[in-house]
Amino acid sequence: MGGEMTAQYQDGAHTSLWLATTTRPSYAELQDRLTVDVAIIGGGIVGLTAASLLCQAGKRVLLLEARRLLTGVTGHTTAKLTTSHGLIYASLREQFGDDGARTYAVANQAAMQHVLDYLERHDIDADMQRFPSYTYALDDEQRPQIEEEARAAAACGLPASFSEEVPLPFPTAGAVVFQDQAVYHPLKYLQAVAEQASVLGGQIVEHTRVLQVIDEGSHCLLATDHGLVQAADVIVATNYPIYDPDFLYTQLATHMSYALAVRVDGDIPPGLFYSVEEGFHSLRPYRWGQQDALMLVGGEPHKTGHADDTVQRYQRLEAWTRQYFPVREVAYHWATHDSDTPDGVPYIGRMTSPSGRVYVATGLKGWGMTQGTLAGMLLTDLITGKENPWASFYSPARVEKQRAQFREETEKMAPGEGKIIELGHTKLAVYRDDDGRVHAVSAVCKHRGCPVHWNAAERTWDCHCHGSRYDVDGHIIHAPASADLEPYRAR
Numbered sequence: 001m002g003g004e005m006t007a008q009y010q011d012g013a014h015t016s017l018w019l020a021t022t023t024r025p026s027y028a029e030l031q032d033r034l035t036v037d038v039a040i041i042g043g044g045i046v047g048l049t050a051a052s053l054l055c056q057a058g059k060r061v062l063l064l065e066a067r068r069l070l071t072g073v074t075g076h077t078t079a080k081l082t083t084s085h086g087l088i089y090a091s092l093r094e095q096f097g098d099d100g101a102r103t104y105a106v107a108n109q110a111a112m113q114h115v116l117d118y119l120e121r122h123d124i125d126a127d128m129q130r131f132p133s134y135t136y137a138l139d140d141e142q143r144p145q146i147e148e149e150a151r152a153a154a155a156c157g158l159p160a161s162f163s164e165e166v167p168l169p170f171p172t173a174g175a176v177v178f179q180d181q182a183v184y185h186p187l188k189y190l191q192a193v194a195e196q197a198s199v200l201g202g203q204i205v206e207h208t209r210v211l212q213v214i215d216e217g218s219h220c221l222l223a224t225d226h227g228l229v230q231a232a233d234v235i236v237a238t239n240y241p242i243y244d245p246d247f248l249y250t251q252l253a254t255h256m257s258y259a260l261a262v263r264v265d266g267d268i269p270p271g272l273f274y275s276v277e278e279g280f281h282s283l284r285p286y287r288w289g290q291q292d293a294l295m296l297v298g299g300e301p302h303k304t305g306h307a308d309d310t311v312q313r314y315q316r317l318e319a320w321t322r323q324y325f326p327v328r329e330v331a332y333h334w335a336t337h338d339s340d341t342p343d344g345v346p347y348i349g350r351m352t353s354p355s356g357r358v359y360v361a362t363g364l365k366g367w368g369m370t371q372g373t374l375a376g377m378l379l380t381d382l383i384t385g386k387e388n389p390w391a392s393f394y395s396p397a398r399v400e401k402q403r404a405q406f407r408e409e410t411e412k413m414a415p416g417e418g419k420i421i422e423l424g425h426t427k428l429a430v431y432r433d434d435d436g437r438v439h440a441v442s443a444v445c446k447h448r449g450c451p452v453h454w455n456a457a458e459r460t461w462d463c464h465c466h467g468s469r470y471d472v473d474g475h476i477i478h479a480p481a482s483a484d485l486e487p488y489r490a491r
């Protein structure tokens with residue numbers, strides 16, 4: 001990565017549309033040592049949803065935010081409120097069976113409904129609009145994936161189907177369309193949520209950074225830069241966990257992406273759009289009051305810290321937009337990141353801390369408007385002792401179970417042996433070398449997704465479909481694959 005000076009991207013204000021169009025009340029920093037039932041670390045969609053629900057359940061809640069509320073990822077989202085999450089349902093079906101995929105669908109549907117009901121019940125004008133959401137293919141090669149996704153999503157009971165008709169000004173090869181999805185202004189909604197939590201007795205502090213979570217077994221202490229807090233239960237809602245006894249960081253990958261809010265001459269396509277190409281493009285309209293509308297464009301993703309052309313990313317996104325739409329002006333530009341888990345399902349639940357009363361929500365995978373909401377709902381149930389049907393599916397405990405099984409299976413392997421190990425629904429290609437070291441990579445070929453097989457003579461992983469070959473660390477030896485096998489991080 002070079003450290004050279006690059007001209008800044010100048011078009012539009014360098015802030016999110018949401019932050020630019022709300023005046024947010026400010027909250028004082030922590031003043032005194034406090035003892036509460038639940039301390040929530042982080043004032044994004046996860047923390048605020050949990051705060052409001054726990055206050056409703058009668059808990060004494062303190063939410064601590066290091067900066068200002070809603071200035072993290074939530075303040076920089078594109079705020080599609082959907083059960084349509086790119087390509088996910090076919091993969092969930094393959095990994096977790098029909099029941100797992102359905103659990104994900106039901107939980108996200110409930111989360112979406114929770115927000116819509118909240119807006120209606122409290123009469124909040126958060127510029128919500130309903131549209132169909134299209135996850136589209138650009139060429140015939142991508143089309144089977146889209147058709148499979150449509151079948152899988154429909155089998156989960158979602159209003160999804162395959163369609164050739166995609167209202168975009170360039171050719172596509174069809175889309176999976178989800179009816180009745182939504183877009184809104186997330187900060188108008190979440191400010192109301194924060195106010196309601198305060199009205200119900202919840203305390204919110206800003207400019208108060210939690211430096212350490214100390215789990216004493218009987219209770220937890222939070223050391224902050226403004227003093228101590230004692231709590232019976234703690235929610236780590238910092239997007240990426242600041243307290244991590246389960247080593248979730250070994251599983252999480254963060255991805256940055258870029259957004260523009262542009263004014264165009266003429267109509268904005270009536271829908272939410274997401275392409276399945278590798279550097280995806282996302283579109284959604286934003287209309288408020290009687291004023292003119294903006295079109296939000298997202299894309300140019302990369303692993304956080306893995307790009308030295310971040311200015312050009314905005315330029316490329318603008319060039320892509322201008323290629324298809326008569327852009328009058330770029331009004332705002334911003335970027336942020338979110339994290340992914342290897343199986344595509346967030347980690348939401350109890351951590352293995354001494355008290356068993358520290359909870360986390362992370363790995364929301366760029367779909368936190370629903371997944372962050374369901375995190376608040378699920379964690380509230382866990383803390384109030386209410387049964388929650390999604391809890392085991394989302395639990396971070398699945399990571400530890402898989403690690404234990406992995407250790408057990410690899411201990412039995414002889415030096416020089418290679419074999420496929422199935423962890424849950426994930427297939428791993430595992431090799432124990434002559435010195436006893438274990439090398440583990442995904443067993444799914446990067447070319448067309450076929451399983452790889454152990455070649456004992458050459459000590460390579462070979463794909464029977466098209467002949468791609470990899471070494472024991474997953475590095476390509478032979479085309480057609482053009483990417484290495486994903487490494488498996490046991491810890």
Ligand SMILES: Cc1cc2nc3c(=O)[nH]c(=O)nc-3n(C[C@H](O)[C@H](O)[C@H](O)COP(=O)(O)OP(=O)(O)OC[C@H]3O[C@@H](n4cnc5c(N)ncnc54)[C@H](O)[C@@H]3O)c2cc1C
Pocket residue numbers: 041042043044045046047064065066067068069070071072073074075076077078079080081082208209210211237238239240242255256257258259298335336337338361364365366367368369370371372
């Ligand atoms: C470009 C982009 C577009 C997206 N678009 C969509 C979309 O269209 N639809 C959708 O569903 N999702 C979308 N997402 C994802 C969604 O925005 C996120 O998943 C969600 O906002 C994350 O919320 P959060 O509460 O986990 O995190 P955050 O909003 O980041 O909240 C965490 C808070 O914790 C605070 N904090 C951190 N450390 C500490 C500490 N030590 N002490 C106290 N406070 C601390 C931070 O300051 C922050 O305010 C998008 C993501 C990206 C990157």
